[in-house]
Amino acid sequence: MSDVLLTDVINGLAALILLFAFVMVAGARMHQIIRAYTLGSLALGLLAAAVAYYTQADHIYIVAILTIVLKVIVIPRFLDYTVDRIKVKKEVEPLVSIPGSLLICGALTFIAYYITSPIIAQGSVITKNCLAISLAVVLIGFFVIIARRKAMTEIVGLLMMENGLFLAAISLTYGMPMIVEIGIFFDVLVAAIIMGIFAFKINHTFETVDTTFMRRLRD
């Protein structure tokens, strides 16, 4: 495959990641958001595989497979299970209305592109355009954490930020050393499970996962 075509494939996959990030912001139900996360992670895994093909670095293939196994199969299943177990309403209940959050996320994307433009102008790697999208996904994930009420959506926001960070790592440095990658994957998995258990506990104690009620937390 020529470099130009490979760049197009990588940029296209990055655009898909951004697209699914927006779908996650627009989603009104938990299961919808988890589906969007799954698809976004699948695009991320394929992007990692494309980078591995370009750099001929075999360990990135392993990273790609790990991404797909963990973020496309394990974590979404666990999140689905948690949502079903909590038995609360599955609607998302945003603090900022969904059209409003979409426009804000659009603005965040512009900011991400603007901030990264000096770096992109200097870079020589073929994945440099992904940097803006990765920063945008991190910002959007942060926004989701701020602007949603339910503890579950905050977990999804954190996972989204992690996807953005992974994209940044792979697009600038063509992947970190293997041991670091595996450590990060393990971290994410454990974080998702622990936060899921927290969500159970919060639900058990307060009978809701609405974090605006958490100010009642006292000793």
Add this chain to the structure above:
Amino acid sequence: MDQIYIDIVLSVLQALLLLAVAPLITGIIRKIKAYAQQRQGASILQPYRDIAKYFHKDSVVSRETSWIFSVTPYISMAAVLIAALIVPVFITRTLGFVGDLIVVVYLLGTVRFFTALAALDAGSAFGGMGSSREMMVSSIVEPTMLLSIFAMGLISGTTSLGSIASALSISGIDLVRPALFLASAAFLISTIAENARVPVDNPTTHLELTMIHEGMILEYSGKKLGLMELSSMTRLVLYFTILSNVFFPWGIANDLSVISLGVGLVAILGKVLFLALVIAIIESSISKLRLFRLPNLLTVSFTLALLAVMSFYIL
């Protein structure tokens, strides 16, 4: 001078092709939906028979209506056909000197405007409801459509639809950019919204809670109803053609040789059939959205189109 005559003949042929296959595509979508619901379904030629039946019947027009009601079917059919003259179908040569993408978008806007006016004109409750809903939807969809086609115009450096298609198809894969995905996703959502398909509107229902487009044409009957139906079917195929030839124009003919014309014809039919399949799958797998949820979906498409335009300047 000959050049212009050839272009005129080609445009007329392309518009007639769209008009001729429009009921067929609608029939195919219905057939696929029927199979998805484990039904036999009507023949794919049924829309032709329906329209022929409408044209053999007289129109009943309320005495309270004004000329707007009577003239709307003709205006909407004419506007769709003029738009079809400008859109490239199997060859990139069209009446590009008459109008560009802005003209196409606003010709379709004219159709919407007059349909809504005519629905108000008859004075029935459903008409008013349908047109207010239609205007709510179109207020977000119209900028989305313009922006998403603008993104393609920016990439190829022209606003003429034929030139966009030829620029993209000649330069091949090099012009594929992230903007293309974002803009085409935005345009697909606006196609669904503009043509009264699920999840925005249900074209087959007559329940008051779900009607948008149906509510507006409820007062029409006979020949006028036939014209309205035919124009909305043609409009659907027109959107499919824009989607396939502006965003993914590969295969379209750039010259007059028989081989490239044949390839162009096969390519456009294949792409339109594929889009019909996509629409049918979407319609059978998603239920209709609540009206107040619609702005969420439409804002997604607006934001995507906006990003597509901006990413051109930044990347």
